[in-house]
Amino acid sequence: MYELLQKLHSWWAYLALIVLFIAVVNALIGYASKKSFESKDLRISLFALIFTHVQLLLGLAVFFVSQKGFKAFEIEGAMKNPELRLTMLEHPLINIIAIILITIGWSTHKKAALDAKFKKILFFYGIGLVLILSRLPWKSWLA
Numbered sequence: 001m002y003e004l005l006q007k008l009h010s011w012w013a014y015l016a017l018i019v020l021f022i023a024v025v026n027a028l029i030g031y032a033s034k035k036s037f038e039s040k041d042l043r044i045s046l047f048a049l050i051f052t053h054v055q056l057l058l059g060l061a062v063f064f065v066s067q068k069g070f071k072a073f074e075i076e077g078a079m080k081n082p083e084l085r086l087t088m089l090e091h092p093l094i095n096i097i098a099i100i101l102i103t104i105g106w107s108t109h110k111k112a113a114l115d116a117k118f119k120k121i122l123f124f125y126g127i128g129l130v131l132i133l134s135r136l137p138w139k140s141w142l143a
């Protein structure tokens with residue numbers, strides 16, 4: 001079970017990050033060129049929301065079965081180990097905050113005036129992406 005969830009979380013990360021990146025770049029282009037927000041833009045933003053939420057669910061599942069997640073809190077001195085602290089605390093916490101921001105971006109863009117929609121997506125999804133990238137276990141992922 002652990003191996004399957006860990007692999008799914010590891011593979012889905014590529015999709016989630018690519019779709020989120022596309023949504024941020026699309027919002028940047030739309031905002032900078034003062035384009036009107038169309039159904040294509042809505043779909044790209046929605047895909048990024050869905051893909052990151054699936055990743056959140058996979059992450060929560062992995063967190064409770066992995067030795068490097070919740071169980072690591074039982075290990076003495078675990079917080080002093082930077083790699084362990086990353087997977088047991090920093091990565092989950094920062095990513096949850098990032099996905100909350102992305103969700104806020106999605107819901108506020110819906111209520112925003114047409115000319116302010118790209119700005120909302122750009123701001124919240126952009127910060128979300130930066131936060132996610134700042135706390136990824138790069139070493140174990142790309143090893």
Ligand code: HEM
Pocket residue numbers: 006009010013016017052055056058059060062063066067068069070087088091092093095096132136137140141142
């Ligand atoms: C968009 C959000 C997220 C992305 C892109 C992401 C991505 C990743 C990546 C690339 C890895 C390394 C996988 C590997 O070593 O092969 C990883 C590991 C891990 N992630 Fe996430 N993650 C996200 C959200 C979360 C959340 C919200 C949680 C928990 C609540 C979480 C818990 C974990 C844990 C515990 C590990 C270590 C698993 C292990 O190696 O045993 N992740 N994540």
